[in-house]
Amino acid sequence: MGNTLIWFWGRLGAGPLITAQLCALAHARGTPIVVSISRDGETLPLINALPTHSTTLDMLPTEAALTSKCALLMAIPKWRAHFKALLIAHNITHIIVPMSFAACPLLIDIPHRLGIRITYFLHDLTPHAGDPTAYIHALPQRWIMRHVDKILCLSDYTRTLAQQKYPHIACEMLPLAGLYPPSHTHRSACNAPIRFLVVGRLQAYKGLNVLAQALNSLNANVNYTLTIAGNPHHRAEIEALFAPFPQVNLQLRWHEHSEIDVYYQSHDVLIAPYTSASQSGPVAQAVATAMPAIVCDAGALAEQIEHGAAGWIVSVGDATTLASIITDVSHILPSEYAQKSAAAHACALNARTKWHVSDLFS
Numbered sequence: 001m002g003n004t005l006i007w008f009w010g011r012l013g014a015g016p017l018i019t020a021q022l023c024a025l026a027h028a029r030g031t032p033i034v035v036s037i038s039r040d041g042e043t044l045p046l047i048n049a050l051p052t053h054s055t056t057l058d059m060l061p062t063e064a065a066l067t068s069k070c071a072l073l074m075a076i077p078k079w080r081a082h083f084k085a086l087l088i089a090h091n092i093t094h095i096i097v098p099m100s101f102a103a104c105p106l107l108i109d110i111p112h113r114l115g116i117r118i119t120y121f122l123h124d125l126t127p128h129a130g131d132p133t134a135y136i137h138a139l140p141q142r143w144i145m146r147h148v149d150k151i152l153c154l155s156d157y158t159r160t161l162a163q164q165k166y167p168h169i170a171c172e173m174l175p176l177a178g179l180y181p182p183s184h185t186h187r188s189a190c191n192a193p194i195r196f197l198v199v200g201r202l203q204a205y206k207g208l209n210v211l212a213q214a215l216n217s218l219n220a221n222v223n224y225t226l227t228i229a230g231n232p233h234h235r236a237e238i239e240a241l242f243a244p245f246p247q248v249n250l251q252l253r254w255h256e257h258s259e260i261d262v263y264y265q266s267h268d269v270l271i272a273p274y275t276s277a278s279q280s281g282p283v284a285q286a287v288a289t290a291m292p293a294i295v296c297d298a299g300a301l302a303e304q305i306e307h308g309a310a311g312w313i314v315s316v317g318d319a320t321t322l323a324s325i326i327t328d329v330s331h332i333l334p335s336e337y338a339q340k341s342a343a344a345h346a347c348a349l350n351a352r353t354k355w356h357v358s359d360l361f362s
Contacts, residue, residue, distance in 0.1 A: 002093025004361050005034045005086075009060060010101035011041025013201070014281050017257055018098040018121070020046035021179045022360075031361045034058065034090045036083075046257065058086055076106055083107050084114075092116055096360065097148075099123060105140040112147040119360070120148040124278045125161050145169070152360070154179075155279040155300030174358055176279050177304065178351030180288035186345040187290050189334040190268035193223040193247075196326070197267035197291075199260060200282040202232040202252070207273035207296065212241040213319035214273075214326060215248070224330045226271075229255060229263055264289040268337075269329055274298050275316055288348045292340035294325055310344035 004026075008019045019037060026033045027050065036058040037043040044059065060082060086092070087110065094117045097104060111118055126138075145151075151169050153159040154176035163171050202208065208228070215226075229251040232238050242248045255263075270286040270293040277299030284304060286293045293311040295301035296318075305311040312329065314321045 002091045003032065003034055004094045004096060005036060005090070005092045006096045006098065007036045007104075008043065008098050008101060009036070009038045009103050010099060011038050011043070012254075013042075013099075014123075015099035015101060016041060016043035016046055018179060019043050020050060021181075022096065022098055023047055024050050024181075025179075025355055026361055029356065029361065032056070033361065034086075034092065036060065036086060042257065056090065072102075076103075079103055080107055080110060084110050087111055087114060087116060094119070094362075097121060097144075100141060100144060105143045108144055108147045117150070118148045119150045119152055120144060122151045122153055122158065122162055125158065125165060154284075155303055157300035157303055158278050172358070174355055174360070175304075175347075175351035176281065176284040177287040177348050178353075178355040180285050180348070182288050182348035182352050183290045183345060185290070186338065187268075187341040188338050190332065190337045193225055194269060194330050194332070195267040196224055196226040197263055197270050198226065198228045198230070198272070199255075199263055199270070200230050200280075202228070202230040202238060204233070205274055205276045207275045207317070208238060208241060210273045210275070210317055210319050210322065211271060212245075214322040215242075215245050217319065217323045218327060222327050222330050224326065225249065227251060227263065227267060229260075231255075260285070264291060267291070269294060269311075271326075272296065272301060273314070273322060274301065277301050279304060287344045287351070290341045290345040290348065292337065292344060294322070294329065306343055306347050310340055310347055 006019060006022050008015050020043065023035055034056045035047065039059040039061045095111050097118065097120045099121055145166060148169060151162050151166060151171045153162050153171060153173045156173055159171055159173040225247050227249045228242065231254045232252045235252050238252060239250065242250060264285060270282060270291055272280055272283050272293060272295045274280065274296050275298065279300040283293050283295060283301055287304060287310060293305050295305055295311060295313055296316045297313050298316050302313050312325045314325055
């Protein structure tokens with residue numbers, strides 16, 4: 001009987017977190033796995049913090065190869081040889097790719113030629129509007145999709161699009177919130193003043209301009225604080241947008257995953273006013289921590305909060321309605337807040353169960 005390999009050589013962002021959570025899920029199910037990761041970056045510390053006794057770990061240095069095009073070209077033959085030897089040595093019959101990364105399209109033909117099944121997490125079918133990496137998204141993913149045997153989507157919204165575009169490939173959906181360990185219980189009340197949170201990569205499609213317009217139209221008696229935490233692509237623009245609001249605390253930098261966890265525990269309501277989306281990692285983590293969320297109706301965001309049961313929904317770009325919801329939420333009764341939080345907690349537990357009973361590792 002063969003083994004399953006989780007393969008992710010990326011270094012930063014959601015990929016390391018998803019890889020580590022997959023390792024934790026496999027361990028909880030008593031499933032032995034092999035994990036191949038980059039030695040450089042965030043994945044290794046996250047895995048080392050887990051009880052991964054049933055995990056065989058393969059580490060490859062990748063950072064030096066990404067310093068220049070010449071270094072990358074020189075690294076590719078070594079990577080291919082290492083990868084093929086790994087697959088054969090550990091009798092790999094199934095590969096899980098939790099997120100695309102630079103080397104993936106350069107090596108994915110190897111397991112395909114060896115007859116190894118490949119399950120690929122398809123996060124986005126198209127690049128986000130304004131994403132500076134959009135130009136390197138489409139062609140590599142198209143090549144990857146020619147070699148995969150199964151697509152795993154993280155929302156019904158994305159699964160529907162994937163089935164339309166790739167009808168010949170098997171497709172499964174497991175909710176993104178289920179990748180995060182759920183909180184032990186729901187939240188009973190929120191703080192006064194209420195503490196709003198925006199977190200994640202601060203790109204154009206995150207709708208911060210809409211949020212600034214909403215804040216600008218609030219009455220003076222609306223009592224709140226707002227933390228905006230993440231790595232900005234346009235720092236000066238974000239600083240200018242929120243300079244008029246003393247209630248806003250800007251934390252514009254890269255954050256460790258442990259720091260992000262603290263933000264969720266120390267705030268009451270997530271705001272995700274995206275102008276476009278597939279599904280959202282920050283919204284999924286809010287659900288897992290039983291935090292209600294204000295979301296726009298782009299992509300799967302409404303789906304992620306049970307179509308409003310675990311939060312509030314606003315139309316894309318509607319600053320007026322967003323301001324009204326922020327006002328209402330700032331005066332929310334403890335019973336209503338607890339009800340929204342309980343719905344988020346129930347959603348998280350249901351999502352987690354789906355991951356535990358899935359056949360992902362078989």
